[in-house]
Amino acid sequence: MPRPQRQVLVCTNTRPPGNPKGSCGEKGSDALADAIKSLVKSRGLADRVMVQKTSCLKHCSHGITVAVQPDNVWYQRVRPEDLDEICRRHLEEGQPIERLFMPDIPWE
Amino acid sequence: MPRPQRQVLVCTNTRPPGNPKGSCGEKGSDALADAIKSLVKSRGLADRVMVQKTSCLKHCSHGITVAVQPDNVWYQRVRPEDLDEICRRHLEEGQPIERLFMPDIPWE
Numbered sequence: 410m411p412r413p414q415r416q417v418l419v420c421t422n423t424r425p426p427g428n429p430k431g432s433c434g435e436k437g438s439d440a441l442a443d444a445i446k447s448l449v450k451s452r453g454l455a456d457r458v459m460v461q462k463t464s465c466l467k468h469c470s471h472g473i474t475v476a477v478q479p480d481n482v483w484y485q486r487v488r489p490e491d492l493d494e495i496c497r498r499h500l501e502e503g504q505p506i507e508r509l510f511m512p513d514i515p516w517e
Numbered sequence: 518m519p520r521p522q523r524q525v526l527v528c529t530n531t532r533p534p535g536n537p538k539g540s541c542g543e544k545g546s547d548a549l550a551d552a553i554k555s556l557v558k559s560r561g562l563a564d565r566v567m568v569q570k571t572s573c574l575k576h577c578s579h580g581i582t583v584a585v586q587p588d589n590v591w592y593q594r595v596r597p598e599d600l601d602e603i604c605r606r607h608l609e610e611g612q613p614i615e616r617l618f619m620p621d622i623p624w625e
Contacts, residue, residue, distance in 0.1 A: 412589045413624075418526070418571070459624075462572040463526070478586035481520045516567075 414457040415500055417445055418476040420466035430517060433472035437489075438462075441473055444489060448496045458500050467516035474511070483511040522565040523608055525553055526584040528574035538625060541580035545597075546570075549581055552597060556604045566608050575624035582619070591619040 419442035423434025439462065446460045466474040471485040475495070482505045484495070491509060498504045527550035531542025547570065554568045574582040579593040583603070590613045592603070599617060606612045 412591060416584070416586065416589075418569070459575065461526070461574065464570040466569065467567065476524070478524065479589040481524075481587040483520060 413459040415459075415480065416478045417449075417458065417460045417495075417500070418463045418466065418478065419445065419460065420464075420468075420472060420474040421462040422465035422469070424469070430469040431472065432469050433466070433474055436473050438473045441475075441487065441489060441492070444492055445475075445496070448492055449500070452496055452501070454496070454500055468511055468514075469517045471511060471514070477505070480505060484509040485511040521567040523567075523588065524586045525557075525566065525568045525603075525608070526571050526574065526586065527553065527568065528572075528576075528580060528582040529570040530573035530577070532577070538577040539580065540577050541574070541582055544581050546581045549583075549595065549597060549600070552600055553583075553604070556600055557608070560604055560609070562604070562608055576619055576622075577625050579619060579622070585613070588613060592617040593619040 419438055420433040421438045422432050424432035442462045449455050449458050449460055468474045473487045475484045475487045477499060494506055498506055527546055528541040529546045529550060530540050532540035550570045557563050557566050557568055576582040581595045583592045583595045585607060602614055606614055
């Protein structure tokens with residue numbers, strides 16, 4: 410089976426402006442996903458790490474939400490300035506980044 | 518961290534008709550993802566199983582492609598008539614379904 414070593418999932422669900430939940434899309438997740446793809450490629454990880462945009466990852470108010478599988482690690486409020494660390498520490502060295510962990514809250 | 522027990526990823530990438538790779542979208546993956554969501558809900562799994570639609574999962578010619586994380590199990594050519602078995606055996610009983618395994622081919 411052609412499993413990726415890791416798969417990065419970026420929520421790109423967009424709700425209309427003013428929606429009380431907010432959404433990852435309106436926080437710029439589409440561009441963030443593209444930036445992760447570029448980093449993965451430039452750091453030579455593209456043969457073992459996949460990056461996908463997804464429908465709602467159910468943590469709208471804590472977005473931008475990013476999940477890394479098969480580690481089942483979920484990150485909240487991911488910003489462009491976090492991406493180098495995610496690539497270097499988590500995707501390359503296998504060390505999840507605790508300061509970005511999604512809190513233990515119900516799915517939205 | 519609010520991890521799902523399992524996360525079902527359904528490729529809903531669509532290429533124009535006639536594209537030599539084909540695509541999961543033109544094989545009906547959007548409706549397939551909706552059907553999985555309905556099954557997950559009706560079988561009482563919605564509090565522990567997430568279902569997301571994703572951008573290209575890189576196995577276009579073997580679609581509809583479905584990945585189940587964190588098992589890192591990848592299925593090929595998934596049809597509506599496979600969904601009951603996927604829900605019952607894999608999502609509920611934790612037993613991946615070998616006859617649907619993606620062959621060991623490079624990503625497209």
